[in-house]
Amino acid sequence: MTAGMGIIRLVLIGMAVYIGYSLLRKIFAVNGGGKVNQRINRLVQDPQCKVYVDPQYAVIKKVNRGEMFFCSEECAREFLKGSGKGG
Numbered sequence: 001m002t003a004g005m006g007i008i009r010l011v012l013i014g015m016a017v018y019i020g021y022s023l024l025r026k027i028f029a030v031n032g033g034g035k036v037n038q039r040i041n042r043l044v045q046d047p048q049c050k051v052y053v054d055p056q057y058a059v060i061k062k063v064n065r066g067e068m069f070f071c072s073e074e075c076a077r078e079f080l081k082g083s084g085k086g087g
Ligand SMILES: [Zn+2]
Pocket: 046, 048, 049, 050, 051, 070, 071, 072, 075
């Protein structure tokens, strides 16, 4: 009569499945917990050379339409010179 052995085996298999399942849940909880939150500075485009610049460091020129951002004084000068003539 070895009826008891079958029950022990079932219990062991059940425990193994339970432990494996809880481990998997822990792993996924750790990996899926953090949200990637990238904050990108809003960049402005230099209309003269089409380069993107941080407005904090840009050369700002006031024009009819508002403010324009340039990567350098040279670009600002070139752009204003070009737009001023001929329209
Ligand atoms: Zn430029």
